[in-house]
Amino acid sequence: MEILANYPLKRLNSFGMAITTHRFATFSSVDELLFLLQQKKEEGDAALPLLILGGGSNMLFRTNFPGWVLKNEIKGIEELHEDVDYVYVRAGAGENWHSFVQYCIDRGWGGLENLSLIPGNVGASPMQNIGAYGVEIKDVFWDLRALHIETGRVQTFTIGDCDFGYRESVFKTKFRNQYVILDVTYCLRKKPLLNTSYGAIQQELSAAGIQQPAIRDIANAVIHIRRSKLPDPAEIGNAGSFFKNPTISAEHFTRLQQTHPGIVGYPVPGQQVKLAAGWLIESAGWKGFREGDAGVHPKQALVLVNYGNASGADIYALSEKILHDIEAKFQVKLEREVNII
Numbered sequence: 001m002e003i004l005a006n007y008p009l010k011r012l013n014s015f016g017m018a019i020t021t022h023r024f025a026t027f028s029s030v031d032e033l034l035f036l037l038q039q040k041k042e043e044g045d046a047a048l049p050l051l052i053l054g055g056g057s058n059m060l061f062r063t064n065f066p067g068w069v070l071k072n073e074i075k076g077i078e079e080l081h082e083d084v085d086y087v088y089v090r091a092g093a094g095e096n097w098h099s100f101v102q103y104c105i106d107r108g109w110g111g112l113e114n115l116s117l118i119p120g121n122v123g124a125s126p127m128q129n130i131g132a133y134g135v136e137i138k139d140v141f142w143d144l145r146a147l148h149i150e151t152g153r154v155q156t157f158t159i160g161d162c163d164f165g166y167r168e169s170v171f172k173t174k175f176r177n178q179y180v181i182l183d184v185t186y187c188l189r190k191k192p193l194l195n196t197s198y199g200a201i202q203q204e205l206s207a208a209g210i211q212q213p214a215i216r217d218i219a220n221a222v223i224h225i226r227r228s229k230l231p232d233p234a235e236i237g238n239a240g241s242f243f244k245n246p247t248i249s250a251e252h253f254t255r256l257q258q259t260h261p262g263i264v265g266y267p268v269p270g271q272q273v274k275l276a277a278g279w280l281i282e283s284a285g286w287k288g289f290r291e292g293d294a295g296v297h298p299k300q301a302l303v304l305v306n307y308g309n310a311s312g313a314d315i316y317a318l319s320e321k322i323l324h325d326i327e328a329k330f331q332v333k334l335e336r337e338v339n340i341i
């Protein structure tokens with residue numbers, strides 16, 4: 001375990017930002033993590049910021065990082081136990097998310113197939129309650145173990161402790177920067193219950209002539225849809241959706257429908273409507289926009305991209321312009337989904 005100084009992070013963040021961090025190290029066990037936390041203190045860096053890194057696919061670095069970046073590489077997948085209907089599977093935080101999903105599909109365990117091909121690692125999956133195509137991690141979450149950075153104590157969090165919401169959890173709010181997630185246990189179905197509620201999945205299955213889909217067919221449909229519109233970070237730097245889909249009142253939505261008849265929104269509980277932010281950004285004329293190497297993806301307006309040499313500040317400045325424009329045109333305040341560092 002080496003502690004490296006002024007370490008370049010370009011290959012470790014999916015936006016491809018060419019920045020460095022004051023200190024960098026990886027850990028693959030709790031003991032290694034505790035050792036590194038101790039070293040940070042002993043080197044007189046206790047007051048410097050600490051960042052736990054997974055796959056780096058949901059963060060935008062605006063400048064060099066002035067503290068310690070510790071990359072979680074805790075591995076291992078373990079079937080803890082099973083009952084008549086479910087299998088309880090624990091995965092180390094450093095396992096690649098998509099490989100883990102494939103591992104479960106290979107064994108016929110249902111629940112994660114709609115979340116295929118989301119970049120990043122297992123440890124970040126509860127952070128923002130990752131979601132796609134009608135499923136969120138909270139639907140299959142059992143518990144997680146996390147180390148409290150201040151005390152070094154390992155605690156278990158069950159679903160009731162996590163306050164999962166749309167792209168939210170306690171680890172982004174009241175416990176922000178306080179815990180390192182070590183592993184996550186998911187409760188998966190031995191007799192899968194398919195979720196094909198998302199229209200595009202139905203269309204993919206029909207196009208492939210599949211009438212009785214298995215979980216692998218759902219995964220393949222999701223993979224196909226994602227590849228058709230989301231840029232591959234290996235080719236174009238990005239962190240997926242840059243903004244969240246905003247929620248507005250039903251009354252506000254009705255007003256917007258009068259001036260913008262095509263506006264896309266879905267009713268949600270509490271007389272509210274969740275808007276497709278991609279629609280707002282496209283309608284405001286930003287889709288395909290490019291300024292230097294910072295741009296808005298031509299196939300998905302919710303995704304900001306780095307065509308090569310954009311800085312984090314360039315991407316952030318573009319996001320500011322979009323935010324202000326959407327507020328001026330629709331009186332809707334967008335919120336960033338990506339973690340801004």
Ligand code: FAD
Binds near residue numbers: 054119123125129
């Ligand atoms: P990182 O970017 O490394 O970290 C994200 C945050 O979690 C940071 O604050 C970090 O400090 C913290 N963190 C990471 N690991 C730990 C840990 N073990 N303990 C404590 N804190 C930790 N997200 C979706 O929800 N749905 C999608 O459909 C989706 N599609 C995407 C498509 C593309 C092309 C891309 C690039 C991203 C997409 N994302 C999506 C966002 C991203 O993939 C997820 O948020 C993913 O969970 C991030 O994982 P990561 O390991 O890369 O996290």
Ligand code: EPU
Binds near residue numbers: 276
């Ligand atoms: N739309 C447009 N123009 C665009 C993009 C979208 O008009 O350029 C409209 C379309 O009407 C479309 C609707 O928006 O029907 C929804 O688009 P899409 O199905 O692509 O999903 P999204 O709302 O843009 C969300 C998540 C994605 C997730 C998909 C699939 C957020 C912020 N984003 O995107 O998550 O993969 O749904 O479930 O909730 C991520 O978090 O990084 C991410 C990619």
